[in-house]
Amino acid sequence: MQEQTINALVSPEGSLEILSNHEVNRLKDRSEGGLYRLFRQCALAVLNTGVETDDCKALMESHADFDVRLVPQPRGLKLELVNAPAHAFVDGEMLRAIREHLFSVLRDIIYSYSIPQTVAGFRRDNPEDLTNLVFHILRNAGVLEAGRQPDMVVCWGGHSISQNEYQYSKEVGHQLGLRALSIITGCGPGAMKGPMKGATIGHAKQRVRNGRYIGITEPGIIGAEAPNPIVNELVIMPDIEKRLEAFIRCGHGVIVFPGGVGTAEEILYLLGILLHPDNSDLPFPVVFTGERENAEYFEMIDKFIRNALGDAAANKYEIIIDDPARVAQTMKAGMHEVETFRRAMQDAYYFNWMLKIDPIFQMPFEPNHDNMRALELHRDQPVHLIAANLRKAFSGIVAGNVKENGIRQVQEKGPFEISGDPTLIKPLEAMLEQFVTQNRMKLPGSSAYRPSYRIVS
Structure with missing residues (x-):
């Protein structure tokens, strides 16, 4: 059956609403060097929130007639959507979360393009410049909050998981929420959505009114892992390397749920950085966790890590099976260690400047x-x-x-x-x-x- 579509004119929600003529022209540019194709791809992914697909190519092909156009207004701009997926709307009005995400995409694509073009001497092969680019994108998106105590838990895990694994990730999120901890994930479904959904309940019980559900993604993956609607702060990084750096620069600890090759990539990125000699004394709590049936899975991961990277790598994480409360308690204790260390070293709570990242992890x-x-x-x-x-x-x-x-x-x-x-x-x-x-x-x-x-x- 042909999927229903809708045409709509959408006003900004929470993000960028003013563009220069140059920025508008770049977004309209359909040539290889323009930003139109990138913006269209990310916008379509956001509009497909809740649709179960992980094939970005098939998504683009199935909506070949979708278009997004910029409509200048006297007091800003609007987006004209042509043949947009109807499930992004209720009674003709776009869901507010999707509207927020749509304009977050616009904001980050423009900003990621503008920084290298406008900063004098910016070099894409300079590690310091790349870290500053990550910082500026996060700051521009409002992710970095001065004065807030360490409370950001990065949750990694697969988009393709069983219902039991999803429920377990949700219970871990609930326990984190009860301890007033906030969540950062890759923003998609599965083990990225579960912790956020659980945390919303924990925050509600504790009357936490400033709970944060940050989703960090990149253009290549967003079509396969569309942002889930719980995400209240969406950030689009230029590529996977900057996405991974953003996770560990603004996160204060990491929880890993069962996943596939994407999760393995994240684990190796994290351990590779923590194993750098310059990072040996930095506190950074890492927990691998799953339900009882996942014990063999984490034995396999642990065995692979010990073989490839040695026992020193395995000392960087703790495996906790079938105990959501203990996972959250471990993270809460880790937050105190991070806070004490950064206060002593006069490092920022909101961005881990002291973390040494070898250039091989930064170069796309x-x-x-x-x-x-x-x-x-x-x-x-x-x-x-x-x-x-x-x-x-x-x-x-x-x-x-x-x-x-x-x-x-x-x-x-x-x-x-x-x-x-x-x-x-x-x-x-x-x-x-x-x-x-x-x-x-x-x-x-x-x-x-x-x-x-x-x-x-």
Whole structure:
């Protein structure tokens, strides 16, 4: 049955409503260097909030007649939507959360483009400039609040999880909310939505009126993981590397729920940074958690980490099984440690400036066949660089699974090829096979998973 669509003129909600002529022209520019295609893709993803799909390419193709246009007004601007998904509206009015997200997309795309163009001497290969770009995007979005005590818990986990796993993530969020802790996730469904939904109930019980549900995403992934409507602060970072840096710069601790290759990528990014010698004394609580049935899953993750990165990496996290209250208590205690440390070091609560991030974690990795084949997956390098290169391997698989450009490359040229030291590659292959078996690569009910990768010797 043909999906219903609607035409609408939408006023700003909570974000950008004034643009320069130059910015308007960039957003209208449909050439390769323009911003129109990027804005249209992100806007369409936001309008599909609640739709269960994780195929960005299929989403774009199924709404080929969708268009978004800027309509200048005497007191700002409006967006004209043509053939927009009808489920984004109630009685002809766009849902307020979706309207907020739509203008957050507009705000961040314009700002991410403007900073490198307007800041004198900005270099995309300079680590300090890249961290400042992350900072400025977050500040412009209103995410950074001076004077607020550490309370931001980053929750990572899969979009394709079972109902029981979702309920468990929701209960953990509830326990966090009861302790007045706020949530940052990748903003999508599954283990990204569950903690937020649980926290809203915990905050309501404790009469927490300033609870925060921050969603951080990027253009390549937003079509596969549309923002869930609980997100009350949405941020679109330019790419996955800046998205990951934003998580750990403004978060004060991390909880990891069961997931697939995207979750593995996040774990390796985090551990690779925490293993850097300059970060050895920084308190940063990390908990892996799931229900009782997930014990074997985390044994597998733990075994993979110990093999690839050593026991020192495993010392950076705690595994807590089937105990949401203990997870929240651990995070609350960790917040106190973070607060004490940053006060002593005179570092900001709202942005972790002291965290050392090696440039290899900051430089954008383009998943294509040549780059995937050239990954340095061997042991003759510092352990944090092993983590960085393994992270890139998982990032490429994510792209091949759900990102429009990655899906297209795999369809045209076949799976990405991954090779390296057998002591790293064999465990990697075994873990990927388990992700497939456990349906963690695609949403349940979607077409059978066809691997976007091939392990070669």
